[in-house]
Structures are given as structure tokens and as C-alpha cells.
Amino acid sequence: xxxxxxxxxxxxxxxxxxxxxxxxxxxxxxxxxxxxxxxxxxxxxxxxxxxxxxxxxxxxxxxxxxxxxxxxxxxxxxxxxxxxxxxxxxxxxxxxxxxxxxxxxxxxxxxxxxxxxxxxxxxxxxxxxxxxxxxxxxxxxxxxxxxxxxxxxxxxxxxxxxxxxxxxxxxxxxxxxxxxxxxxxxxxxxxxxxxxxxxxxxxxxxxxxxxx
Amino acid sequence: xxxxxxxxxxxxxxxxxxxxxxxxxxxxxxxxxxxxxxxxxxxxxxxxxxxxxxxxxxxxxxxxxxxxxxxxxxxxxxxxxxxxxxxxxxxxxxxxxxxxxxxxxxxxxxxxxxxxxxxxxxxxxxxxxxxxxxxxxxxxxxxxxxxxxxxxxxxxxxxxxxxxxxxxxxxxxxxxxxxxxxxxxxxxxxxxxxxxxxxxxxxxxxxxxxxxxxxxxxxxxxxxxxxxxx
Numbered sequence: 001x002x003x004x005x006x007x008x009x010x011x012x013x014x015x016x017x018x019x020x021x022x023x024x025x026x027x028x029x030x031x032x033x034x035x036x037x038x039x040x041x042x043x044x045x046x047x048x049x050x051x052x053x054x055x056x057x058x059x060x061x062x063x064x065x066x067x068x069x070x071x072x073x074x075x076x077x078x079x080x081x082x083x084x085x086x087x088x089x090x091x092x093x094x095x096x097x098x099x100x101x102x103x104x105x106x107x108x109x110x111x112x113x114x115x116x117x118x119x120x121x122x123x124x125x126x127x128x129x130x131x132x133x134x135x136x137x138x139x140x141x142x143x144x145x146x147x148x149x150x151x152x153x154x155x156x157x158x159x160x161x162x163x164x165x166x167x168x169x170x171x172x173x174x175x176x177x178x179x180x181x182x183x184x185x186x187x188x189x190x191x192x193x194x195x196x197x198x199x200x201x202x203x204x205x206x207x208x209x210x211x212x
Numbered sequence: 213x214x215x216x217x218x219x220x221x222x223x224x225x226x227x228x229x230x231x232x233x234x235x236x237x238x239x240x241x242x243x244x245x246x247x248x249x250x251x252x253x254x255x256x257x258x259x260x261x262x263x264x265x266x267x268x269x270x271x272x273x274x275x276x277x278x279x280x281x282x283x284x285x286x287x288x289x290x291x292x293x294x295x296x297x298x299x300x301x302x303x304x305x306x307x308x309x310x311x312x313x314x315x316x317x318x319x320x321x322x323x324x325x326x327x328x329x330x331x332x333x334x335x336x337x338x339x340x341x342x343x344x345x346x347x348x349x350x351x352x353x354x355x356x357x358x359x360x361x362x363x364x365x366x367x368x369x370x371x372x373x374x375x376x377x378x379x380x381x382x383x384x385x386x387x388x389x390x391x392x393x394x395x396x397x398x399x400x401x402x403x404x405x406x407x408x409x410x411x412x413x414x415x416x417x418x419x420x421x422x423x424x425x426x427x428x429x430x431x432x433x434x435x436x437x438x439x440x441x442x
Contacts (some may be wrong), residue, residue, distance in 0.1 A: 114366075146410065153340045154407070154408040193333075
């Protein structure tokens with residue numbers, strides 16, 4: 001007998017080591033550019049005063065800290081996409097990776113409603129600043145990735161209510177730490193839960209797609 | 213072609229029923245119900261916010277015990293009759309079995325109140341083991357100016373086909389359009405939809421707390437011989 005995981009969703013967790021200096025520079029830059037000039041002029045959802053969303057051209061900025069982050073994020077996306085694909089590596093390596101990338105600054109009670117990203121294949125979220133207290137107490141602001149198997153747990157009995165990984169049904173909640181990067185398929189619905197910290201939560205998000 | 217078909221013969225497939233009804237409950241009833249919910253929150257010995265609702269990390273959301281409709285309180289009993297009558301009527305109308313047969317089914321419900329203060333929310337949830345979820349609004353306030361979609365019941369879009377769009381599918385009309393569905397709670401009104409549908413209550417931006425009663429509902433065939441719920 002063999003049990004296999006079908007319909008699996010690839011999710012990559014990566015971490016940028018020694019990221020304190022980079023994150024400090026990024027946070028400083030983003031806070032300085034939390035202005036109308038840099039705000040996304042065509043938000044896809046109702047904008048909130050508690051969450052600033054930048055334009056989608058972040059990785060075209062010339063600042064060294066942006067380019068350093070760009071290298072880390074896009075290399076990770078490329079590696080994930082290649083690892084998840086049956087396409088031969090040498091053929092995959094010739095593909096061109098396109099991206100829309102932006103930053104979010106979230107303040108007390110800010111959140112982002114459940115959504116996915118049309119016309120992209122891979123999405124990534126990098127944590128610049130998690131906004132937790134000095135004592136490390138979580139204050140919301142979770143990245144929640146929704147299980148694609150909606151309704152799969154509608155009927156539970158004693159045999160299926162404690163399924164083990166990778167079969168367990170349920171959403172994935174991530175409290176991102178500074179320097180942490182998550183890459184997942186763009187079709188996956190996700191949200192950011194309300195942030196209740198006293199500080200700011202800062203993330204960079206990217207939608208990617210490959211062309212010849 | 214079904215009765216739902218338009219002139220081109222197009223019909224909505226795989227549709228999820230969502231109903232919002234005006235129960236006709238008056239202001240006095242809703243005030244009594246809100247007061248009953250508040251009394252649960254302040255009752256000694258009850259777990260504090262977030263302890264009963266293990267998915268909630270929001271101290272501004274209180275979720276009460278799930279035997280709310282079993283209380284001996286007259287207002288709770290009145291609400292139970294109201295929710296069950298409305299749910300039965302709606303669900304009977306969605307069924308192909310006749311009204312007489314449907315009327316023989318037994319309705320069961322487990323309900324709890326949620327009190328959501330300003331800046332609080334009800335996190336994403338759905339409920340196994342029930343077929344329907346009723347959401348009754350006992351109290352709601354006006355959102356502060358500038359806040360859109362605050363304190364709404366939001367049912368999540370889950371059709372993954374939304375990932376590819378072209379110029380013809382960005383602006384599809386209802387019921388074909390992609391996107392979450394929101395319902396603004398109003399005192400005396402009740403929403404009803406399948407319990408497996410993921411949903412949330414978005415952050416409340418009103419000085420008046422939002423008070424909702426959630427009821428998981430199922431219908432049981434008392435004559436079912438195989439032990440199932442009919």
C-alpha cells in the first residue's frame with residue numbers, strides 16, 4: 001500500500017541571514033517614502049489609512065538596499081519555481097522572470113483582505129519589520145494562507161479529524177520574522193490579519209511571472 | 213434550458229446560496245438581545261475573550277458559549293424560534309423535496325454571540341458538522357467616516373479560476389463576477405449560507421459594538437434508518 005500527497009501546494013520558506021542592517025535601511029527608506037508620490041494610484045481593494053501600499057515598481061529603484069533585496073527575493077522565487085517544475089534546468093534557466101513588487105506599512109488595526117493574484121504564477125512576501133513588542137508578544141498581522149480544499153473538512157468523524165501532515169485540512173498562519181521570505185503560488189488565497197501592535201509592520205510583496 | 217437561463221441560455225453553475233432576510237424583529241427585541249449578549253460577556257466564571265474562541269487573538273472580540281439558544285431566557289427562546297423559522301423557510305425553498313416532507317425534518321442549532329468592539333474583528337472561520345450558518349444582527353453602529361467595508365460579514369471567494377483574467381473577465385456581472393461577497397449587518401436582519409463557506413467579520417470602525425448571533429444549523433430526518441442525518 002502506498003499513500004501519496006496529491007494536489008499539493010508548494011510553499012517555500014527562506015531566511016536572509018544577517019539582515020539587520022538591510023532591514024534597517026529598507027525601513028528607513030520606506031517610511032521616508034510613505035507619501036502620495038509613492039502610493040499605489042490604483043489599489044485593487046479599498047485603501048485604508050492604517051495600511052500604506054506603494055507603487056508596484058519597487059525593484060526598479062536604484063538604491064543599493066532595494067537591489068540587495070531584489071537579488072535575494074527573485075533568486076529565491078527562481079529557485080522555487082525551478083524546483084517545482086518538470087522543465088529541464090537548462091531550459092528553465094533561460095526563462096525571464098518578471099515582477100511587480102511593492103511595500104506595505106501597516107499600523108495599528110491595519111489589515112489586508114483575502115485575495116489572490118491574477119496573472120501571476122508565484123508570489124512572495126518578505127518581512128522587513130514584524131512590529132512585535134520588545135518582549136516578543138505577537139500582535140496579529142499574521143499572513144494567513146488559505147487551504148485550497150474548501151469544504152474538505154465539512155464532514156468530520158473520529159477517523160479524519162486528526163489527519164497528519166501533509167493531509168491535514170486547515171489554513172496556514174505565519175507570523176513572519178524579520179528576514180523571513182515566503183514564496184507560494186499566486187493562485188493561493190491569502191490575507192493579512194489585523195495588526196494590533198503599537199509600532200509598524202513592514203513587508204515587501206512580489207508577484208512574479210515567467211516569459212521566454 | 214432552466215428557469216435561471218438568460219436569453220443566451222447561460223446559467224450559473226455550482227452556485228452557493230446566500231440569503232439576507234429582514235426578520236421583522238423590532239428595536240425592543242434587539243435591545244433585549246444585545247443586553248443578554250452583554251450580560252454573557254460580563255458574567256463571572258466565563259472564560260475571557262479569546263479563550264473560548266481559540267482562533268481569535270483579538271482581545272476586542274468576545275465569543276460567548278455555544279449554548280446561547282438553549283438558555284431559559286425568554287429573549288433567547290424568541291430568537292431561537294425566529295432563526296429556526298427563517299432558516300426553515302429559506303432552506304425549504306432551496307430544496308426539491310416537497311414542503312410537507314421538509315416540514316417533517318427536525319432542525320438543530322448551536323449558537324453563540326459575538327461582541328465586536330471598535331477595531332475588533334471576527335477572524336476567518338467556517339464550521340464542519342453543520343449544513344447552514346445563520347448570522348443574526350442584534351446591534352450595529354454607523355462606521356466612522358472614511359471607512360469602507362468596516363464591520364461587514366465577508367464571505368470569501370474560493371474559485372481559483374480567478375487567477376487568469378483577460379479583458380473580458382475583469383468586470384463580469386453578478387453572479388459570475390469574481391471577488392469576496394460582503395453583507396452589512398443591520399439589527400433585525402439575518403444572513404444564511406452554507407456553513408462550510410469561509411467568512412470573517414471585518415474590523416469594526418464604530419463606537420457602537422457590533423453584536424451578532426451565529427447559529428450552526430442542520431436538519432435531521434427522524435426516520436432515517438442508517439443513523440445518518442438524512
